[in-house]
Amino acid sequence: MTDMTMIEAAARRLEGHARRTPLLSSPFLDEIAGRRVFVKAECLQHTGSFKFRGAWSAVSALDPETRRRGVIAYSSGNHAQGVALAARQHGVPAVIVMPADAPRLKIDNTRALGAEVVLYDRATEDRDAIGNALAEERGLTLIRPYDEPLVIAGQASVGLEIAEQAADEGISRADVIVCCGGGGLTSGVALALEARAPGLRVRTAEPAGFDDVALSLAAGEVIRNPSASGSICDAIVTPEPGQITFPILQRLCGPGLVVTDDEALEAVALAFLRLKLVLEPGGAVALASALFRRDRIEGEAVIVVASGGNVDPDTFTAALTRFLD
Amino acid sequence: MTDMTMIEAAARRLEGHARRTPLLSSPFLDEIAGRRVFVKAECLQHTGSFKFRGAWSAVSALDPETRRRGVIAYSSGNHAQGVALAARQHGVPAVIVMPADAPRLKIDNTRALGAEVVLYDRATEDRDAIGNALAEERGLTLIRPYDEPLVIAGQASVGLEIAEQAADEGISRADVIVCCGGGGLTSGVALALEARAPGLRVRTAEPAGFDDVALSLAAGEVIRNPSASGSICDAIVTPEPGQITFPILQRLCGPGLVVTDDEALEAVALAFLRLKLVLEPGGAVALASALFRRDRIEGEAVIVVASGGNVDPDTFTAALTRFLD
Structure with a gap:
């Protein structure tokens, strides 16, 4: 099982190979969200995602x-x-x-x-x-995508960096929203924050209709999505939470957040306009949750992980055309 | 006049206020450029540009x-x-x-x-x-945009960061290409590198038809652009190099590089695809020079400053539509 010893060892192996991605913000996004919003730009990671x-x-x-x-x-x-x-x-x-x-x-x-x-x-x-x-x-x-302790330990390095960057910004209590598919990134971040920044609570973000993690967290048991595909958030559509990841999510995460495909696309457009970042819809659901689910979030600041940017040009231009101008 | 004392003082005032922007790369861009390409992502600076x-x-x-x-x-x-x-x-x-x-x-x-x-x-x-x-x-x-020693000293902090980041990447000799309007950023970066990384040589990048700096450097005297507007690279169109900046450029820069508007737009599209960055055309002419003027550049690596990302959605969409797919 993934523990801090394994997470710290993974972080050492990643040093000089993975990028330490920046934590970005914009006064325009703060205004929409009604609190300070900090965006961990994992779309800038090698290959365009935290993976x-x-x-x-x-x-x-x-x-x-x-x-x-x-x-x-x-x-x-x-x-x-x-x-x-x-x-x-x-x-x-x-x-x-x-x-x-x-x-x-x-x-x-x-x-x-x-x-x-x-x-x-x-x-x-x-x-x-x-x-x-x-x-x-x-x-x-x-190499399994999420139900693999060494993979979770690698994704946890995102959490180690968030702990340090949040401290630099003077944030000790906040929700940390993570785009969630099988739960490898989310469980890794949650384990790292439990040890390094216990005032930061992880929340999952998913697209409506594929919110197996939110449903499973609410039910206290694994619940599958009714359909296997059909969301524009293809990067984070999985049939159900992982066997290894779900117990970690259950122990450490707050209630799951769910946004519509349209809200994810609007977050893509706003990340273009305000952060100069390219996000894919599945990598924008956490930002969409911060912007459009403000009543479900606690605290004066919120941290979101923008997990990936591998979006087709057509989808991206459709988002800009619909939500800007 | 701007010197290292003034530059270091500006860097101290900027600490905790300006972002230290990342130096990004992609194997796909390296292949096009025929050498390693490193992109200083100043589009991620507050307000979307180095300014x-x-x-x-x-x-x-x-x-x-x-x-x-x-x-x-x-x-x-x-x-x-x-x-x-x-x-x-x-x-x-x-x-x-x-x-x-x-x-x-x-x-x-x-x-x-x-x-x-x-x-x-x-x-x-x-x-x-x-x-x-x-x-x-x-x-x-x-507050003058470039012919002001304190402004040049502030822009020079981009050069201080490049000197450190290049050393981290093991680069001691390379061209550093900077999108150049009035020359405030370029002269600041050149002064910082002269002191901190003398093996890095600054080159200016401009759009064709508005290449007053390249022409002036070649002529050894200030030459004005024939027209005042009409490039999509609006951010870096100035009538002539600055009175304070030109002598610095003349002393420290290699020959100026010039790209077409289309090449700038293609660089915008490639930055979207390969770096997950939003660039404006004027902020992409340095990257375009690295990608499309490889014979005019020396060394095994090249560093480019992506100076801004404040692009209208229509221009951005047009770039993706024309150069991707």
């Missing part, structure tokens, strides 16, 4: 002989790019199994980062069967 | 009695917002004289930051007469 941290943590922890044979991952995009770059920087092969309908940009980027991409049809093919066969044949190590 | 640094430096250096009466600035946009915010944070009034045809976003932002905006018609009215009358009447202090 590089967990991937590097996991790949760098493998024994050299095992690592040499290569790694494999299942991902619709951001985890794929994170694992591809971490593997390339270690000089080892990566195979990424992706759904054929993943955003083209993410498939192209994963290939360009040196990975072998194996596409499958979500409707007719069994992803796990494809991956298991490849892994066995070549001796590849599976 | 806040110089404005804060100048406003914070005024004696309290003078400052209390307020400040005045002439600006089509980024300097306006920088002065407005610096004045507001000092609790003093700011009057900004802007051309009526400045981008609406910049006018709106300047007002929202608490400044009194006075619009004038570029064709029929005398900007200086309007400003002088107001300044005299109210006892306002003029």
Whole structure:
């Protein structure tokens, strides 16, 4: 299980490899939110999302002989790019199994980062069967996207940085809102803050209709989403919270926050206008929660993690056209 | 005149007020440029451009009695917002004289930051007469955008940060390309690097047709642009290099680099795609030079300053539509 010893070891392995991303703000966003808003810009991380941290943590922890044979991952995009770059920087092969309908940009980027991409049809093919066969044949190590202690330990470095940056801003009590899919980032941040900044409470943010974590937190047991796809927040759509992550979320997080796809898109437009950041909708749900769910949040300041920026140009321009001007 | 004593004093006044912006990179940009490209993301500075640094430096250096009466600035946009915010944070009034045809976003932002905006018609009215009358009447202090030693000293803090960040990346020899209008940022960066990282050579970047600095550097004397407006790079269009800045540029800079408006727009699109940054065209000409003028640049790495991100949504959308997909 991920503990502070494992988190601190991951942070040391990440040093000089992951970026320490800035904590940004704008008086215009403060005004909308009715409190000070601080944005942890993980879209500026290598590969455009926090996923590089967990991937590097996991790949760098493998024994050299095992690592040499290569790694494999299942991902619709951001985890794929994170694992591809971490593997390339270690000089080892990566195979990424992706759904054929993943955003083209993410498939192209994963290939360009040196990975072998194996596409499958979500409707007719069994992803796990494809991956298991490849892994066995070549001796590849599976890097899970969130239900993996070493990955959680890597994502926790976001929490270590937030603890320091919040202290620099004089913030000791606040909600920290994290865009939540399977819960790897959220549980990592929650564990780091529990140890380093116990006055900061983590909240999950999800898109409406895919709010399995909010529902599960409210029910006290794992609840699945009714549908598996259909949100523009593709990066954070998972069927249910992870087996390893959910108990951590349950112990440490406040009630889950939920926003509509439109609110996520408006947050994308406002991040463009006020922060000069490119966010993908799934990476903007935490900011949307801070801006549009002010009555559900406590404290004079709020910290949000802007978890990724790998958005297709069409989606991005649609957000600007709809919500600016 | 601006020297290292003045630059170091400005950096101390800026501490805790200006952001230390990150130095970003992408393997995809390295491939286009044929060398490693590092991007100093000043679009993430308060008010969306480096101008806040110089404005804060100048406003914070005024004696309290003078400052209390307020400040005045002439600006089509980024300097306006920088002065407005610096004045507001000092609790003093700011009057900004802007051309009526400045981008609406910049006018709106300047007002929202608490400044009194006075619009004038570029064709029929005398900007200086309007400003002088107001300044005299109210006892306002003029904050010049670039030909002002305290402003240059503030912009120089970008150079101090680059010197440290380049050392962290192991870069001791490289061209440092700076988007250049009147030359306040460029001369400040050049002075800071001369003292702190003499292996880093500053180069100016400008849009074609408004390359007064490149022409002046080549001629060894000040040459004016034939026209005063008409580039999409509005932020960095000035009639000629400054009287204070030009001798500094002449002494310290390599030959000027020039890119087309289209190349600036393509750099805007690539910064969106690869860095998750929002740049305005005038803030992207340095990146465009690194990407599209590789034969004019020396060394295995290049550093560019992405100086601002205050772009209208329409211009941004047009860049994505034309150069991505």
